[in-house]
Amino acid sequence: METLLYVNIRGYKVERLKPIYAAKKLGYKITLLADKDPGLDKGLIDDLIIVDTYDIEASVQASIEYAKNHSVAGVLTWADKDVELVARIGEELGLRTINRESAKKARNKYLMRDALSQIEGLCPKYRHVLSFSDLQQAVKEVGIPGIFKPVGGAGSKGIFKIDENTNVEETYRLMLETTSPEEDKTFSYYPNEYIYEEYLEGPEVSIDGVVQDHIVYMTGVADNLVSEDYSLDYMEIFPSEKDDETIKEIKRSTKTAVKELGFNDCSFHLEGRVTKEGFKMLEVAARPAGGFIASHVIENASGISYIEFIIKVAVGENIQDSWPEFDKISNQSVCHYEVLANEEGVITNIRGLDDVMEDEDVIFIIPVKQINEEVVLPPKDFESSYLATAIIRGKGYSEVKKKIDRLENKLDYTIQ
Template identity: 35%
Template structure:
């Protein structure tokens, strides 16, 4: 009898990331049934048993694909690797009787306004906030919240569309740009809530994420990641795992995590919680997602540092089992992105061999092909990321130094776009 399958609803965008997930399913004794908008080349046919290419925003098409898979295979679990499919995973799991958060909890984890509404009884855990869909609502909300403030989509992800408002002069341009951007014809992630924004108090401090799982109401934290972002659009440019925060502050982060997971009712899932730690050591929620962290954090960094691949625990939890958490001291790992510094067309990337030659570097990856259009925020929030370097070391400082040296060895050549 063939092995049971885990349904993957779409994949991460790089072969390094989705390969780690597919291999994790195999090591846990499962095949993979893929439902996806686009199918990566070179999938291992012995592991990926069936592929259904459909528009995954079309719920009827997804349901038909699930029915076809269930008719031919024993389905042990269902997972996704990005925000956009979190609610759909909960729908599928409810139909098949598989572990996953409730649809209501998944919806709250997808919408930053609903997320904060769930935490109104815990004002210490969240910034002051307001939902915004019209210009008059924005001006009123900012008058109440004050400057500086942050304006962003309620259902965005990957640092897309984050505007820091320093004063009244920033309002109109930020609002108009986000109204333009948060439309389904621009990005299908905004299907169902076009133009829905949230404005909130600007939090001061350092940014971090918590990687973990919830099973049967029990919280399991695999670790905390330190984050580096760019200004003014708060793009995530580097991560180091585990965190270098002092133990007293890590305890505050863990307490925040318990409050957030409990308030949203998340269960039977992987989660990635982002928070801001103030100079005083208090932690407040930025957002929480009912799926893995991106940027190679959970595909590679956790496993490189701890020796326990995070993706294998994702499969364990999705199939109704407890995660296996690391014990004892580990190493440190990190990622730094290779970024373009101008708009245009990607002509090439030089210096990868030199980057790979830096001691401690484990991977150097290019995500965009020569000839691809490159545009920087606010025109585009993704195409300026050209690749990334991953490294391991015996301290956070060593990892950061390795990553800087490796990325400095790389040259991104961007030529002006014609016309």
């Protein structure tokens, strides 16, 4: 039996297991290359290689050694951090992965913007920021409002909106603190490197897909909601209810961007905004979407596993004749929703989880925070405000929104 090499797994429980179950269904063994034992149930993974995955050379060498005695059919990751590592491992083992140059563009938002700058109208105005004086100059040239973020960030961490009321010097200090590699090793790849870009007005959307043999396959567009001040993702609903012409424009732009970046033999997750001037891209990642989109939202809407197609691309199985139109065959809207805290303190009580689950259209809800845990809001902490995560279905956005409102009314977190 052939083996799939997974470089780490997602952080959320339930979400993290979908790629494992999908691989087992397709007949593969799973070897996990990870920083630590994730503590999964026995039998879910076949082999575990513990290595510091921030140390690319050590991780590549561990993969080479393992492959000497095992038939590795493909290598994948499920989060931004390890995209470049997967490209290196794929190159060394002769597997189908994104190439190293494109992987770097996918991970470094400034290089990504530069590579796409020749495509008229696709990207907002932007400037590279390596110092406080760079940021001051960028604000002058690009204008306000604007978005200030790390080039190697992920998971909405370290995204600051700058407007006329912002203390730019204090924001820069907070950015350095938030993105310190000592605080979060994710930022050890591109330390103290940032980008300032024009703030885009308009609804946010995302689109997922894969690229195989330089052909771009898309699942369809999702409508997203993010918090105003710090761009925290808290809702994605699939498929989008945008009009047909807008959907076509988003898909055309996505295809152009993915091809221009040289993506191939990989999945992608692209985010953008629909502005008065048309669709503009925010960023694109060379890995599957998080937020339960790739794992649960698309599958529950369409009835087909998107994860299985991601695996097929990684092992070189041709998908041209089997790729479905996920958005067009979806017979219901499915939403991933995050319950966010609006105050700081310690959680002293949680009520209503069982009442929420009595709604048959709440597919599941997972508490993220527990009693006696502390809640800290951005910019002091970009992850602590997430209280619970849910998957909800309905007939269209308006019905899903009613179910979200009902969920929020039933669920009560006492924070003191």
